[in-house]
Amino acid sequence: MLDISKPTRQSKLSILFYLFKGIKGLIAFVFFAAFSMRSWNSFMGIAAVSLLVIMATLVGPIVQYWFFKFHVENDELIIQKGWIFKKRKAIPVERIQSINITQNIAQRVLGLVAVEIDTAGSKAKELEIPALDRHFAEQLKALLGREKQKKAVEASPITYVETSDTEDIPSVKNDSKIILQLSFIDLLKVGITQNHLRSGGLAIGVVVGFWYKIKDVVENFFGDIFESVDVDIEQAVKQPEAFGSSILLIGIGAIIIFIIASVVVSLVMSINKFYDYKMELKDDYLEVRMGLLSKKEIKIPLSKIQLLEFHSNPLRKLLDFKTARIYQAQSQNNQISSVEVPACQSVLQSQLQHLIFEDTLEQPKKELLANPWSHARLDMYIASIFGLPLIGIAIFFEFYWAIFIPVVFVGIVGVMAYQYGKYSKLTRDDDFIVFYKGWLFNSIIISPVYKTQAVEKWRSIFIKRRGEAHLKVHTAGGSRQLKYLKDEDINAMQNDINNQVIQSNKSWM
Amino acid sequence: MTNEQLLSHQLPVVEHSNFEKHPRRFLNKKLVAKLFFFIPVLAGVIILFFMVEEYPWIWKAAGVAWFVFLILSVFISYKEFFVRGYVLREHDITYRHGWLFHHQITIPFNRIQHTEINHGPIDRYFKLCELDIYTAGGSSSDLSISGLDPDKAVAIKEYISEKTAQHA
Numbered sequence: 174m175l176d177i178s179k180p181t182r183q184s185k186l187s188i189l190f191y192l193f194k195g196i197k198g199l200i201a202f203v204f205f206a207a208f209s210m211r212s213w214n215s216f217m218g219i220a221a222v223s224l225l226v227i228m229a230t231l232v233g234p235i236v237q238y239w240f241f242k243f244h245v246e247n248d249e250l251i252i253q254k255g256w257i258f259k260k261r262k263a264i265p266v267e268r269i270q271s272i273n274i275t276q277n278i279a280q281r282v283l284g285l286v287a288v289e290i291d292t293a294g295s296k297a298k299e300l301e302i303p304a305l306d307r308h309f310a311e312q313l314k315a316l317l318g319r320e321k322q323k324k325a326v327e328a329s330p331i332t333y334v335e336t337s338d339t340e341d342i343p344s345v346k347n348d349s350k351i352i353l354q355l356s357f358i359d360l361l362k363v364g365i366t367q368n369h370l371r372s373g374g375l376a377i378g379v380v381v382g383f384w385y386k387i388k389d390v391v392e393n394f395f396g397d398i399f400e401s402v403d404v405d406i407e408q409a410v411k412q413p414e415a416f417g418s419s420i421l422l423i424g425i426g427a428i429i430i431f432i433i434a435s436v437v438v439s440l441v442m443s444i445n446k447f448y449d450y451k452m453e454l455k456d457d458y459l460e461v462r463m464g465l466l467s468k469k470e471i472k473i474p475l476s477k478i479q480l481l482e483f484h485s486n487p488l489r490k491l492l493d494f495k496t497a498r499i500y501q502a503q504s505q506n507n508q509i510s511s512v513e514v515p516a517c518q519s520v521l522q523s524q525l526q527h528l529i530f531e532d533t534l535e536q537p538k539k540e541l542l543a544n545p546w547s548h549a550r551l552d553m554y555i556a557s558i559f560g561l562p563l564i565g566i567a568i569f570f571e572f573y574w575a576i577f578i579p580v581v582f583v584g585i586v587g588v589m590a591y592q593y594g595k596y597s598k599l600t601r602d603d604d605f606i607v608f609y610k611g612w613l614f615n616s617i618i619i620s621p622v623y624k625t626q627a628v629e630k631w632r633s634i635f636i637k638r639r640g641e642a643h644l645k646v647h648t649a650g651g652s653r654q655l656k657y658l659k660d661e662d663i664n665a666m667q668n669d670i671n672n673q674v675i676q677s678n679k680s681w682m
Numbered sequence: 683m684t685n686e687q688l689l690s691h692q693l694p695v696v697e698h699s700n701f702e703k704h705p706r707r708f709l710n711k712k713l714v715a716k717l718f719f720f721i722p723v724l725a726g727v728i729i730l731f732f733m734v735e736e737y738p739w740i741w742k743a744a745g746v747a748w749f750v751f752l753i754l755s756v757f758i759s760y761k762e763f764f765v766r767g768y769v770l771r772e773h774d775i776t777y778r779h780g781w782l783f784h785h786q787i788t789i790p791f792n793r794i795q796h797t798e799i800n801h802g803p804i805d806r807y808f809k810l811c812e813l814d815i816y817t818a819g820g821s822s823s824d825l826s827i828s829g830l831d832p833d834k835a836v837a838i839k840e841y842i843s844e845k846t847a848q849h850a
Contacts, residue, residue, distance in 0.1 A: 502818060627823040629787040637784070647823030664697055667788065672693040674790045675773040681793070682818055 175312040180242035180253065186283045187241075187304030191234030193279040199230045243302060248324060250290065250317065252300055262300055264290065267324040270477060270502065271458075272314045277467035286310045290317070352459075352524070355450040355516060363447060363496075363515040364440035366488040368614075372442060373435030447515050454528065459499075461512050471512055477501040477682055478529050479624050479650025483522060483617045494518050497525055500650035502682040511650075530621050534607065537600035541666060545594030547641060547657035552590035556583045599644065599655045601666065606646060608653055618653050620646065623677035628667045632660075646670070649682045696776050696788060701767030708829030709763040711808040716759060718804075720752050758782060768827055770838060773845070775815070777827055789825060792849035793817055797839045801832075811835050815842070 206219045236256050243252045245266070252262045273289045280286060280303075288310050290300045305313065355363070448465035458474045480500040489495060497514035514525065527533055560579035567575040592612040600607045601622070608618035625646055632642035636657070644663045645654035727748050730741040761781040769776045778786035795818050801811035805828075813835045815825040830838070 626793040626817045627787055627789040627825075629785060629823075631780075631783060631785040633783050634781065647817070649818040652822040664695065667786075668693070668695040671696070671774060671788050671790060674793065675693075677792075 175309070175316050177244050177313070177316070178246065180244045180251075182242055183238065183302060183304045184285060184306045184309065185238070186285055186306070188234045188238045189283055190279060190285055190304040191237045192230070193283075195230040195233055199226065202226055241302075245317075245320065248320065250300070252302065264300060266317065266320045269317060269321055271472050271474060272317055273472055274310055274314065274470040275468065276464075276470075280304065281466075281468065288313060350454045351451065352454055352528070353450070353452040353514060353516075353521060355447060359516045360444055360447055360450075361440070362492055362494075364443040365436070366486065366492060366494075367439035367443055368486060369432070369435040369439050372439040373431055376434050376438045377431075443515070447513075450515065452514060459512075461514075473499065473501050473512060475529060476680065479620065479648040479682070480653070481526060481529055481619045483517065484614070485616065486614050495522065497522065499529070500648075502649035503651065526619060530605070530619070532604045532621075534605060534619070535602040537602050537607070539601045539662075539666065539669070541599040541644070541655070541658045541662045543594045543597040543599075543655060544639075544641060544657045544659075545591045547636065547639070548594030548597075549587045549591040553583055553587040556586040594657065597655060599658065599666070601669065606670065608655055610655065620648055620653070622670055622673050623679050624648050624681045625670055625674050626681075628670050629654075630663050630667055694771075696769065696786075699769045699771065699776075701769050701776075701778065703767050704763070704829045705810070705831050707808045708810055709760070711804060711810055711829065712759045712763065713756060714808075715804055716752075716755055720748070720755075724748060766829075770841065775825070775838075775842065777825055787823070787825060789815060789817060789823065791842060791845040794842060794846045796846075797842050799832075799835050799839060813838060 203223070206223055237254075240256045240259075241252075241254045243250065245251070248266045249263045250266060250269070251264075252260075254260050269290055271291045273291065274286050275289060276286045283304075284306060285304045286307050287301055287303045288305055290302075302313075445465045447463050450463040451461070453460045453462075457476065458472055461469075461471045461473070463469055478499055478501050480498075482498040482500070483495040484498065485495045495517045497517045499512045499514065501511075514521075517525070523533065560583045563579040564576050567573065567579075589612070593610075596609065596612045596615060598609050600609070604621055604623075606620050606622055606625070608616075610616050610618065625648055627647040629645040629647065630642050631645065636642070640660045641657050642660045642663050643654055643656040644658055644666065645652055727741060727744045730744050734740050758781060762779070765781055765784060766779045768778075773792075774788055774790040776786065776788040778784065795816045797816070798814040799811050800814060805811055809832060810829050811832045812826055812828040813830055815827070817823045817825075
């Protein structure tokens with residue numbers, strides 16, 4: 174039995190963990206110091222500073238370890254840290270929403286885990302105990318869960334059977350059902366159907382960012398080599414025919430490299446993220462485990478789930494699966510509040526939906542359709558902001574054939590937006606609000622009506638005379654909106670949803 | 683005691699309720715606040731007049747832009763005042779605001795976390811205050827009703843707290 178009524182420190186290995194964190198900075202410093210050395214004098218100065226920095230890096234973790242304490246007192250979890258700037262965070266046990274165990278690569282090497290304590294709704298930032306050994310962390314998680322349940326039992330007039338006693342023995346889970354486990358083939362499928370454009374962009378961003386960091390260093394050492402192979406770009410622009418075929422080749426080559434790099438980056442990223450993915454249903458919460466280099470274990474109480482989304486793209490449509498996203502009630506800027514479920518086949522989709530919200534979607538009673546022309550119009554206006562100056566430039570330089578490019582661009586944007594609007598709608602049955610959004614990259618958003626926190630209607634002055642407006646549904650897990658719906662339909666929907674929320678007594682978060 | 687069955691579509695609709703207007707001095711406060719913003723910008727135009735003597739069109743253009751923006755924002759504030767309003771019903775609060783971008787948001791009392799009354803220096807001079815209504819989760823559905831009479835704001839706040847306490 175775990176006793177944390179007295180202030181407790183973390184595992185001693187946490188010193189090493191903090192050291193790891195510090196060492197990243199140290200390496201950067203050493204790099205910087207090494208390159209800024211010019212003479213013996215500066216060497217002495219830098220050596221002195223380095224010694225100081227190294228001392229600080231070495232002593233810091235010990236201080237951090239020594240002054241980080243946590244304990245439970247009067248139904249509050251209290252975390253104290255800091256030596257010069259002392260910090261004390263207290264969180265009432267019954268406010269704890271979920272307790273997650275995560276592990277990044279440094280923690281993995283040391284056999285440590287971090288315990289994250291999430292408190293939705295309140296403005297207090299979530300708390301983290303970064304370095305505990307696994308056994309201790311699991312006991313702590315069980316203990317806090319038990320305390321919380323005890324509080325809940327005390328608070329509610331109806332006493333129910335305590336099931337928590339079994340929780341401290343991990344092997345006896347009373348109701349545990351595996352919902353999804355990804356095999357390596359599934360993982361590959363997920364990787365291949367990622368949005369490659371995005372990962373390609375990400376790859377370029379990282380490479381460019383990294384290049385700017387090391388540019389000076391490289392130029393210092395290898396500057397001469399670069400100068401000798403300098404391509405005369407000015408020349409190339411003036412006389413394209415001299416470079417004609419080679420420029421074309423370079424262009425095609427670049428595109429091929431970009432595509433390959435994007436796919437590889439997508440694959441690597443999704444394997445790293447979803448490796449060993451396992452989603453389990455235990456009692457009344459979902460437990461999700463995933464990750465290769467940094468492991469994540471997330472626990473979501475079913476009653477806290479606010480939104481369920483299914484995302485698709487053309488590649489996924491071919492393989493007939495979607496990515497589901499589960500949003501729970503969130504505190505400010507909390508990243509962990511959404512969980513991804515990759516490779517969601519249609520059977521699993523309805524299973525998830527049924528499991529989380531206990532009801533299945535029925536034939537919708539009401540359907541609000543978006544006006545595709547309004548979507549097309551807005552997007553074409555925005556595209557014209559870029560397109561019109563291009564046309565102006567083309568006319569000024571008398572490249573009349575070039576007018577073709579912006580015109581086609583605006584046209585394509587318009588068609589895409591029209592299709593987006595055509596396939597977008599909002600439906601409502603007795604229990605759910607469902608958003609259908611988008612065309613090629615479409616998504617379905619499901620939210621139970623009673624979980625709605627507020628309904629908003631908004632419009633700009635320009636669409637007032639068209640009798641259109643936008644509808645925004647706010648939940649504790651985020652807001653979702655659909656644009657360009659009929660004004661009077663929105664009014665009816667808004668009143669409907671609102672009145673249903675007023676009448677509902679179910680706890681919504 | 684009556685206990686009739688209510689169906690949600692029989693309940694009254696928001697559009698039929700009378701929206702309560704803000705006190706007239708809220709418009710004055712808005713206009714004064716606009717002036718406080720625009721006067722320092724005018725100083726910028728005057729500096730241009732003295733600094734860039736060889737190109738007089740610069741300060742003229744800046745002056746015209748200043749004037750146009752002033753008129754435009756005064757006009758928007760004026761228009762906005764007349765569409766701004768709130769409705770307090772038995773179970774929810776609805777607030778609408780904005781002329782260029784008009785918003786209407788309804789929050790039922792059983793979804794409100796807490797309320798707050800704030801006032802700044804200009805607010806105090808005009809005897810106004812702001813009522814902030816917070817919901818759970820992110821800040822997207824929080825409501826802030828500015829330009830209320832302090833007594834009224836306190837009354838609304840108490841009414842809401844009483845209602846939310848019933849649901850907690």
